[in-house]
Amino acid sequence: MSRYQYRADELLVHVDDCGLIKSELAGHGYRAADRRGPLLRFVGEPARRAVPELLAELRARHGTGLRVSPNHVFGCDRIIWGSLRPRPTGRSFPEPPPIGPGERVKVGVVDTGIVQRNGEPHPYIKGRVVYGPDDVDAVAKDVDGYPTGSAGHGTFVTGLIVREAPNAVVHMKGVVDKSSGQVEDLAVADAIDSLRAEGVELINLSFSGSTWEDVPPKAIENALLRLDSSVVVVCAAGNRGTSGVLYPAGIRLRKEPEKGVEPALVIAVGAAVEERATPEVAAFSGHGPWVSAYAGGVDVIGPYFETGYPEGYNGWAIWSGTSFAAATLTGWIAARVDAGRSARAVADELITNKETRPAEIAVWDVNGSRDVPYIQGLGIG
Template sequence: MVANTLFGGRDPYAAGRPTMITGSPVRIGVVDTGIAQPQHPFLNDGVSGDPEPDDLDENLRGHGTFVTGVVLLNAPGAEVRMRAVVSETSGKREDEQVAEAIMELVGEVDLINLSFGGATWEHTAPPALQEAIETALSQEVVVVAAAANNASPLRNYPAALPGVISVGAATADGRVAEFSSFGSWLTVYARGEDVKGPYQAGWATWEGTSFAAATVTGRIAWLMAEKHLSAQVAADQLLSKCREITVHDVNGERTAKYLV
């Protein structure tokens, strides 16, 4: 799914952006498609890691850059380390690539953002992926994952793994987006429609749980820096202050957390 609307010009969030993180930056790992080259000017010197492959599928092109941009729009000055996991020439399954990327980041970062996911025939996470995330959580790394865009209550991984902050997409007025996964297994909803971010040489709007997750990651990072908190304490505080919204799913009406 490519970006909905492309537009050039200046940073659309130049006014009203959160305070720049100063001092020791928060370290965020992003496992995604890589950083598009040449690197977008908004992605500052704090962004490092794998470039986007030249042969990346058109529907995925720019995804890693956009996700990183959304993180930084919510936590300007944070340090982002990108690990690309879309190689078709490595001979490894995608879940194995993701697991290796997570393990590389453990010990280097405070937060890991995973803006992708999917269901499995067995309704369980691939063992390598589950083990890597359990390792990250045991090292006090907070893991945030997108719930998926399948408009279904079916559990998606890695978001549905215990301990992961699973993020669904909502509209600006706090309704679950039509495309978003839903269900009691989700931790929180955040805005996932008409999200603005860096794309190609300019800016764009995009929709998806990918960008709702990136927003949550960025907000946790900003709170860590602003209040000198650990990643887990910052995440707990952020979630405790979320607004409650009414959602409807297979079990009827219930309340859910919505990050305003």
């Protein structure tokens, strides 16, 4: 079994390389289906040839520079099915202050969507999130009536952003599968393109995964390259407790000479725990030089379903994961955006200016200790 996940019998091919391998793909039962930016999606016949085997054969014949990859699948690993699942709490957030005058900060969230009750979101985020019918997080229940899968994740993430930035308005794109907690490369790319069209300059991606040959997922990378340099994309570093690079957090965009401008900024966020006098990296968190910031991600309080459902819950929960560390940092940035200060300016200052950081966390790796920006967040219990 592959350590990375992908859509079986789908390939993403750069348009400039299609002529080189199109006939070979046809011989294996693949046909062009649709196009996203510079990528064509090819769809094959079920179980005719395993994607990794076919990719290896194509690379062997045409060289490693061939731009073809799987349609990768990412997910909310471990926080749904593993030891980091949500727990009941008797606590809650205070009501956010009234929405102030002036232009509100747009924050894009690509996640599971928003849980509704009687056609409305959780009271804490009501009036602070924009979503459509396809962005509703339908709740799947097991035989005992308890929620299964990833239901509630998008609401929880949105609540943490609003907690930090009450004047933000979250634009939700509910493309993460509600039952499995998984989302494919192309679906994320489409959501990012939609947020770009809506003028969003701060985006939260609270999911992660490995990729074939440890290279950036092509559809997401190309969608990020289409963003303006003013945009900040905050990504969860994953819950595998490894220094191995996970994506999309591990994407590092490079300046394209022909464009003459800087690309968008991608920030990988790990989770910290505050059990001792000084914060430490959580055991489950992704870590290493590729993680550029940390935020509180252990025993975070956030909105979760409704009072009495599931049994023992009060409409709130305690949850842990880098998903929530990322959401906390996203909200922290949003809270500091104003008429004279963009999300990019706030994020650049946090990452590069040690003098103005609210706090730091000491992170050890093979190169010794380094101080990395750290945000506790208002949702830490």
